[in-house]
Amino acid sequence: MKLLYVIKIGGNVIDNSENLYNFLKDFTALDGHKILIHGGGRIATQMSEQLGIEAKLVDGRRITDIETLRVVTMVYAGLINKNIVAQLQRFGTNAIGLTGADGNFIKATKRPVKTIDYGYVGDLDSQSVNAENISKLMEAGFTPAFCALTHDGDGQMLNTNADTIASAIAVALADYYDTTLIYCFEKKGVLKDINDEESLIREIDPVRYDELKKQQIIHSGMLPKLDNAFAAISCGVKAVVIGKSDELGKLGNNQPFGTRLSN
Numbered sequence: 001m002k003l004l005y006v007i008k009i010g011g012n013v014i015d016n017s018e019n020l021y022n023f024l025k026d027f028t029a030l031d032g033h034k035i036l037i038h039g040g041g042r043i044a045t046q047m048s049e050q051l052g053i054e055a056k057l058v059d060g061r062r063i064t065d066i067e068t069l070r071v072v073t074m075v076y077a078g079l080i081n082k083n084i085v086a087q088l089q090r091f092g093t094n095a096i097g098l099t100g101a102d103g104n105f106i107k108a109t110k111r112p113v114k115t116i117d118y119g120y121v122g123d124l125d126s127q128s129v130n131a132e133n134i135s136k137l138m139e140a141g142f143t144p145a146f147c148a149l150t151h152d153g154d155g156q157m158l159n160t161n162a163d164t165i166a167s168a169i170a171v172a173l174a175d176y177y178d179t180t181l182i183y184c185f186e187k188k189g190v191l192k193d194i195n196d197e198e199s200l201i202r203e204i205d206p207v208r209y210d211e212l213k214k215q216q217i218i219h220s221g222m223l224p225k226l227d228n229a230f231a232a233i234s235c236g237v238k239a240v241v242i243g244k245s246d247e248l249g250k251l252g253n254n255q256p257f258g259t260r261l262s263n
Contacts (some may be wrong), residue, residue: 003032004177008166026249028091039162064119064159076147100150108150122158129172174236184245189259
């Protein structure tokens, strides 16, 4: 099977032009098929403030009312996505910028109202990603760059968590490719001590993960990401790597990069 890297980048890359430049250069250097997923919440919040629209967050999750949806659509699918695509073209990657609505690639369901009404937020399931069409796009020579927007099939755009989109795409394409899911963020990987970059844990399998959780060694904020990572692995993804965005070049040079999660 052909190699595929599904890579999600966070705000520490998007918000810094130098970091973004270096990351996209390293991204281009990776061999095999690649898919990039990004959000852009901080820039969307700044734009909302400039437009006089109050950003509403509950436990770090954005409430997406109709005005906020308009802003994130402009920022994610427009400003950020097209800047990334232009930079990738500069480096020789024939990127195509997408939302989930384009090509009906990712169809979501509007999150039901329970204790909190999150507004126009999309949830994904095992049928959400059109893996066949994404594969056709890549085999035609394009590198997809998805922003954190999906659609419901009835004409409504939906704001959707970028980590969730990355995982769903990786799982859906695992039947077509030898797929590795990579989360790039501000730390070197999973750390024993969140304040000590040298306490990096290089490899974690399910048995060791259970041990680390019981010993409460891993920072609680990492647990949801790791739970989702092992769920992806159980669904056919070869491995999940969590690492620092400015060290992605190590992966292309076959050097140790981040924390590798696998069975």
